[in-house]
Amino acid sequence: MLGKKLAGVGAAVAVLGVLIGLYVAAWATSQPPTVAAVSAPASSGGNQLTLETVAAIGPKYSPSHPDWVSYLARRNGKWIHSTIYTVPANSIVHVTVYQYDGDTGLRNPFLSQVQGTVGGTVRIDGKTLSAINPEEASHTFVVPQLGVFVPLPGVPEEAKDQCEFAPCEGAAHRTIEFSFRTGAKGRYRWQCFVPCAAGFLNGLGGPMQTLGYMDGFLNVV
Amino acid sequence: MHPGNRTTHYGSRRSGCWSLIATPLVIFLLGPILPPGNGSEQASGKVTDNTVLLAMATPVLLLVLIYLIYSIIAFRQPKGGALEGPAIRGDSKLQTAWIVITSVLVLTLAVYGTVRLEAGYGAGSGSGPKPLTVPKGPKLPVQVIAQQWMFTYRYPTYGGVETPHLVLPEGEMIELHVTSIDVIHSFWAYQLGVKADANPDVDNVVFVKPTKLESFDVHCAELCGIWHGYMYDTGRVVTPSAFNVWIHEQQKRFAPATKVLPKYSTTYLPEPTRRGE
Numbered sequence: 001m002l003g004k005k006l007a008g009v010g011a012a013v014a015v016l017g018v019l020i021g022l023y024v025a026a027w028a029t030s031q032p033p034t035v036a037a038v039s040a041p042a043s044s045g046g047n048q049l050t051l052e053t054v055a056a057i058g059p060k061y062s063p064s065h066p067d068w069v070s071y072l073a074r075r076n077g078k079w080i081h082s083t084i085y086t087v088p089a090n091s092i093v094h095v096t097v098y099q100y101d102g103d104t105g106l107r108n109p110f111l112s113q114v115q116g117t118v119g120g121t122v123r124i125d126g127k128t129l130s131a132i133n134p135e136e137a138s139h140t141f142v143v144p145q146l147g148v149f150v151p152l153p154g155v156p157e158e159a160k161d162q163c164e165f166a167p168c169e170g171a172a173h174r175t176i177e178f179s180f181r182t183g184a185k186g187r188y189r190w191q192c193f194v195p196c197a198a199g200f201l202n203g204l205g206g207p208m209q210t211l212g213y214m215d216g217f218l219n220v221v
Numbered sequence: 222m223h224p225g226n227r228t229t230h231y232g233s234r235r236s237g238c239w240s241l242i243a244t245p246l247v248i249f250l251l252g253p254i255l256p257p258g259n260g261s262e263q264a265s266g267k268v269t270d271n272t273v274l275l276a277m278a279t280p281v282l283l284l285v286l287i288y289l290i291y292s293i294i295a296f297r298q299p300k301g302g303a304l305e306g307p308a309i310r311g312d313s314k315l316q317t318a319w320i321v322i323t324s325v326l327v328l329t330l331a332v333y334g335t336v337r338l339e340a341g342y343g344a345g346s347g348s349g350p351k352p353l354t355v356p357k358g359p360k361l362p363v364q365v366i367a368q369q370w371m372f373t374y375r376y377p378t379y380g381g382v383e384t385p386h387l388v389l390p391e392g393e394m395i396e397l398h399v400t401s402i403d404v405i406h407s408f409w410a411y412q413l414g415v416k417a418d419a420n421p422d423v424d425n426v427v428f429v430k431p432t433k434l435e436s437f438d439v440h441c442a443e444l445c446g447i448w449h450g451y452m453y454d455t456g457r458v459v460t461p462s463a464f465n466v467w468i469h470e471q472q473k474r475f476a477p478a479t480k481v482l483p484k485y486s487t488t489y490l491p492e493p494t495r496r497g498e
Binding site (some may be wrong): 107108110111112113115131133134142144145147149189191193195202204208209210215 | 369
């Protein structure tokens with residue numbers, strides 16, 4: 001009788017252990033969906049990546065962290081909550097970022113200068129620049145191993161129609177456009193260097209430390 | 222004398238002999254290929270230190286291992302019955318020798334390590350803002366700024382220009398000022414034999430004299446967040462003339478960023494942003 005009870009308890013513990021293991025494995029290996037760059041118009045050539053940055057991702061895209069700052073990517077006409085992008089090797093990638101967040105400022109002003117883009121410049125609301133005011137930075141799109149550093153200025157505080165939650169189409173925003181050349185195949189991480197995680201120590205926790213919000217991978221294939 | 226004691230002494234002598242023979246072989250064969258190589262005076266010093274440590278540890282290790290193997294063979298349980306081994310009594314000579322030898326080894330290494338650390342101006346490690354010993358002669362100051370998750374470098378004698386990669390001139394004494402602007406990091410330039418804590422609001426001074434024209438790996442050696450494993454870069458040691466050309470190119474290239482950088486300081490403590498608490 002005692003033996004049967006012990007066997008039952010042992011089996012229950014084993015099943016529970018397996019379930020916990022599966023849960024942990026699923027959590028540890030989960031990652032955002034991948035968004036591939038699409039072919040750019042023939043006039044410009046290369047491939048196009050369209051991104052959006054928002055101050056709060058909202059419950060639609062992230063029920064667990066609706067107030068976290070985040071990037072989104074456009075796929076088939078819809079905004080996807082993803083920071084993993086696929087782009088072709090040895091090609092030109094044109095990036096458009098619709099920036100809906102306010103400014104925060106860079107901890108290291110060095111990153112206010114554009115680097116590694118075609119012409120070493122960025123077009124912000126139609127104006128070509130090689131650097132921005134570091135205090136006006138809202139985010140950055142930086143791929144250190146490719147030498148691509150692009151600062152993204154924030155929406156002025158006084159602007160009307162500030163976006164509350166993603167998707168933010170129609171709200172006040174900055175349009176940032178740049179192009180860069182990819183190199184060899186590989187998996188390169190990219191990240192935001194602005195401490196933009198509201199509510200965390202020095203703005204460096206939460207979405208800055210979680211794949212899928214302010215950092216991700218650039219799969220060069 | 223009990224026959225078992227003769228066997229024990231024979232085993233000890235055998236272990237001792239093998240240790241004496243094998244130690245020089247290990248030192249001369251392994252010594253030259255020990256890490257981190259000869260990329261700088263400090264790296265070469267570390268190879269020497271590792272060789273000395275190996276020289277002192279090898280006889281102890283061999284003595285123990287060879288005697289262990291010998292004991293397994295010589296004192297194995299004979300077939301056909303369990304026999305009591307010889308009684309083991311206290312051996313004052315052996316105990317004294319053991320205490321004296323280990324004490325001498327440990328104290329020698331402590332003194333050697335301390336002398337080498339200071340004679341080598343910190344031996345490639347950070348010595349804090351006020352190092353006890355400073356090399357004489359001209360030094361090129363270079364600041365290493367760590368942040369989540371990248372190192373950048375400032376050259377205060379070249380207008381305070383900041384660069385995303387570290388380039389150093391061969392044969393010149395470099396005075397690295399390692400700091401962080403957010404969390405704790407560690408600046409590890411492997412082939413140069415440099416490993417120094419990068420802490421916020423701390424100026425950690427490291428001296429290094431590159432002696433070889435080569436590329437070197439830079440890594441963060443302190444778990445510092447999600448992208449810690451990606452906080453790496455490749456630096457270069459170049460000739461002084463190539464360095465001169467490179468640094469002037471950097472001054473020109475990063476002129477817009479240099480204009481907005483804070484005045485050079487040994488540490489920076491950026492104001493909390495409106496997002497940070």
